[in-house]
Amino acid sequence: HAGLYQALAMFAVAYFIIGMTVLSVCAIATNGALDAGGAYYMISRALGPEFGGSIGIMFFLANVCGSALYVLGLVEAVVDSFGIQPGQEAGTGVHVLPQSYWYELLYGTVLLALCLLVCLVGASIYAKATFLIFLIVAAVLGTILVSFFATRPLKVPIRLPNGNGTETDNGSFTGFSLSTLRDNLGGEERLLPPACRAHWHCHFTWGLLEGGGSWWAQSRCCGVVSPVGCVWGHGGEGLWWGCATLDSLSRLLSVPASLLCLAGQALALAKKTSASGNPVMAVILSWLVVQLVLFSGKLNTIASVVTIFFLLVYATVNLACLALEWASAPNFRPTFRYFTWHTCLLGIAGCCVMMFLISPVSASASLGFLLLLLLALHYLSPSSTWGYISQALIFHQVRKYLLMLDVRKDHVKFWRPQMLLMVQNPRGSARLIDFVNDLKKSGLYVLGHVELQDLDMLPSDPLQPQQDSWLSLVDKLNVKAFVSLTLAPSVRHGVRQLLFTSGLGGMRPNTLVLGFYDDEAPQDGLARHPAFTSAREEVPLGFPPLRAATTPKLLSAREYVGIVADALKMLRNVLLARQLESLDKAWELRRAASPPPTIHVWPVNLLRPDSARYADTCSLFLLQMACVLNMARAWRRARLRLFLCVEAGTMPHAQEEKLRQLLKDLRIQAQIQLVPWDAITRLHWQTCQGPSGGPAEEEEEEEGVVNFPTNTTQVSDEYVRAANKLVLEQSPAPAVRFLYLPRPPADTSLYPLYLHQLELLTRGLGPTVLVHGVSAVTSTQL
DSSP states (O other), X not given: OOHHHHHHHHHHHHHHXXXXXXXXXXXXXXXXXXXXXXXXXXXXXXXXXXXXXXXXXXXXXXXXXXXXXXXXXXXXXXXXXXXOOTTOSSOBTTBOBOOSHHHHXXXXXXXXXXXXXXXXXXXXXXXHHHXXXXXXXXXXXXXXXXXXXXXXXXXXXXXXXXXXXXXXXXXXXXXXXXXXXXXXXXXXXXXXXXXXXXHHXXXXXXXXHHTOHHHHHHHHHHHHHHHHHHHHOTHHHHHHHHHHHHHHHHHHHHHHHHHHHHHTXXXXXXXXXXXXXXXXXXXXXXXXXXXXXXXXXXHHHHHHHHHHHHHHHHHHHHHHHHHHHHHTOTTXXXXXXXXXXXXXXXXXXXXXXXXXXXXXXXXXXXXXXXXHHHHHHHHHSOOOSSOOHHHHHHHHHHHHXXXXXXXXXXXXXXXXXXXXXXXXXXXXXXXXXHHHHHHSSSSOEEEEEEEEOOGGGSSSOTTHHHHHHHHHHHHHHTOOOEEEEEEEXXXXXXXXXXXXXXXXXXXXXXXXXXXXXXXXXXXXXXXXXXXXXXXXXXXOOOOOOOOOTTSOOSSOHHHHHHXXXXXXXXXXXXXXXXXXXXXXXXXXXXXXXXXOOEEEEEOSOTTOGGGOOSSSHHHHHHHHHHHHHHHSGGGTTOEEEEEEEEOTTSOHHHHHHHHHHHHHHTTOOOEEEEEEOHHHHTTSHHHHHOOOOOHHHHHHXXXXXXXXXXXXXXXXXXXXXXXXXXXXXXXXXXXXXXXXXXXXXXXXXXXXXXXXXXXXXXXXXXXXXXXXXXXXOOOOOO
């Protein structure tokens, strides 16, 4: 009833969709060896288990509904030919079959049982049945061609759907007639349902996805000729019977194949096969599902579901080919080259448009069902060894954008911390790793480790076996970090290597984070970490046990301070973290106490009170890092408290107002607390000796390197302990403290004394971060 123009248009759209899909399937199929499973196998191996599993389930359901569709179609053709005419109580002649819902369900069940028997016997009898049905179809097709010339004009009764029932209309067979052709160009207003019309043009691609040329040819013959045969008369019904039987058999045979492939990952029951390899349990399960679908009894409803599901499968096949083409992997080199990414896109667009033209509601529901399956399989499916196309696509895009990331275009407005955290043994640094993850603020985060070995003395690289343990650690701790391991003769040389080589392009570490060098025995933080104490899953980690308190360290105090000096010479900011393993972030940030936790910030060099300034590069970097921590989601409840050290006679309120204006310009919300420290500064060596006022020192202060000279020897332990007490007395106790890290002395022989002063300054303070910045990181302009 569509008319010749609309029929040709539908054929053109259908063949366009299948043509684009054929190109994609040929490209994927000629890129490697295929196995059973059809579209599921191709999609799962190309797009990964999530897409493959979800499409495999929909492919299974589409074939189940398709098998039921052809059984119902065959029942309808048989009832039309041999059923008792409506309005008659008894049959006459060949019309002896009763007609009702339950009788038609009985006929369908019997036909499906015959198909089940063929499938249980195996594929060999199916091949014989296929050839027999092909002979019947060919003979009937020949009679149809002869009937064009031998049959006189006649009236042909046609059953058309009408709501939940059917009605009979009369069609006219006139033979070759120009007037009939003209009348049929535009068609009539009463048309077949769109799903039924579209299904005739889409379902024959089944054979294509199975890889069988004979199945494809027979299904295509059915899809094109069957509608015409129904209009031409009862002679065409033989063709419909043959094709419907063939399609039902082919789908019922292929449904277990898809189910068997899916069962390889999930269902143990469906994997049972006979001695000849026939998936008996999969066949029986598929037969049960098809039998349930037969209870619907509505041909048009099933046709809509089958068509949309198959179109979704075809669209995903095109998507798989498109992803492989866009990934530009060297191993994707199919022998079939007559495709481009344009044909894949056109195939996807054609399938999606046709889905929504058939039924917008059903198409939307199918896409929603597909997304639910994707999410479920993403979180529930185990890892596979098939490869993930998403990784290839991500690599392709990241490489492209990394090349576009030009370090010459960096601007302080868009600065972000890019951390390199050096870890000797993750067992003693679990909370430090988590803390630095909060501190990175969407920047680069690299976990660095130095293995003290000589590659010349080893048969192979010892770092490769450790890589999996480090990556598992990153996954379990749920930190967004890369891992960088290196071999070196000393820790200092290894850190230099990582500072030079870590990162890529414009993504390179600009801040070095080290644990503090002290005599405390390390504690196994992984043993107490919630990610590793869960009984649900245990991840074997190849990290060695922590060193005992009496075991000598791998690096000396001089080498440790030398690492800090090297980083500053390389214009890297430095953070030294002490007692971060005692920071219970979950308790600190979620405790029920009314005052929120605080972060104490001391942006002044406590070892040089005469150089106390709040606007130098180091102090501003310290303020920035404290603010970045406060911006992290887990630390937003915390409050910044900034301590302003003042002396008598220096107009403290003016200093406070100046600092408040600076915080306002930097958009940092913090509480300012004045701290008198006259009693502390009296203990400083310069106060005792009086100000030198020499021109060299004034010039040094102007250049901002006041903490570099050899005045380390002039700072007494008494003064450092007093400064430590001053910091410790500020209540309430904070969750973490940020202190100013002085620059190491130029004389390397003073490195142990420098480290001793830092240890005295931070003793007993709890979680403390010493910060030294060498680059501008704040901006007050748009």
